[in-house]
Amino acid sequence: RKEVEQDPGPFNVPEGATVAFNCTYSNSASQSFFWYRQDCRKEPKLLMSVYSSGNEDGRFTAQLNRASQYISLLIRDSKLSDSATYLCVLRMDSSYKLIFGSGTRLLVRP
Amino acid sequence: EPEVTQTPSHQVTQMGQEVILRCVPISNHLYFYWYRQILGQKVEFLVSFYNNEISEKSEIFDDQFSVERPDGSNFTLKIRSTKLEDSAMYFCASSPGQGRPGYTFGSGTRLTVV
Numbered sequence: 709r710k711e712v713e714q715d716p717g718p719f720n721v722p723e724g725a726t727v728a729f730n731c732t733y734s735n736s737a738s739q740s741f742f743w744y745r746q747d748c749r750k751e752p753k754l755l756m757s758v759y760s761s762g763n764e765d766g767r768f769t770a771q772l773n774r775a776s777q778y779i780s781l782l783i784r785d786s787k788l789s790d791s792a793t794y795l796c797v798l799r800m801d802s803s804y805k806l807i808f809g810s811g812t813r814l815l816v817r818p
Numbered sequence: 819e820p821e822v823t824q825t826p827s828h829q830v831t832q833m834g835q836e837v838i839l840r841c842v843p844i845s846n847h848l849y850f851y852w853y854r855q856i857l858g859q860k861v862e863f864l865v866s867f868y869n870n871e872i873s874e875k876s877e878i879f880d881d882q883f884s885v886e887r888p889d890g891s892n893f894t895l896k897i898r899s900t901k902l903e904d905s906a907m908y909f910c911a912s913s914p915g916q917g918r919p920g921y922t923f924g925s926g927t928r929l930t931v932v
Binding site for chain 2: 750752795804805806809810811
């Protein structure tokens with residue numbers, strides 16, 4: 709089983725739509741969770757950290773379910789500029805390295 | 819906003835040649851990293867570096883690879899005897915340290931081995 713699994717997409721949605729991505733992880737010892745955004749041929753950029761209680765940053769809401777070992781990202785009121793690949797990322801407690809999923813591609817159309 | 823700087827942005831090299839990829843991490847960061855991303859694949863960890871030594875490395879980081887912090891600002895990745903499958907985007911990153919946020923990636927070096 710892959711350490712981090714994501715639906716590759718693409719998710720093709722109209723502007724203004726709400727879209728949700730899920731990600732599952734295999735190692736229950738995973739301690740820190742993040743959503744990164746990656747534009748084509750660019751570096752990953754931190755979108756938001758994911759906390760057990762769930763957290764929101766503007767149009768973005770992240771949730772963590774440790775019992776089921778999945779995290780989610782909800783994007784409300786999608787903008788054209790949200791088109792990118794969204795990477796589910798985790799870090800183990802004993803390490804500083806980041807473990808990346810393969811990403812979910814989002815296309816927002818006018 | 820502080821940033822991680824990588825040079826060159828694109829490097830083309832012949833198979834069997836040695837390449838050195840350069841990075842300038844954020845000045846007050848203590849941990850430095852190299853990741854790579856083969857086209858169409860996920861970002862993969864190569865190595866982390868702290869206190870002038872390797873703190874962790876992946877299976878990918880074999881004897882062909884080495885890292886160095888030759889002075890107070892640069893952090894380099896050397897790939898000896900490059901192979902075609904080394905063609906990838908190589909990202910440098912740095913972070914402040916234990917328990918603190920701020921993991922920052924550079925814009926990457928695209929390595930093409932021909």
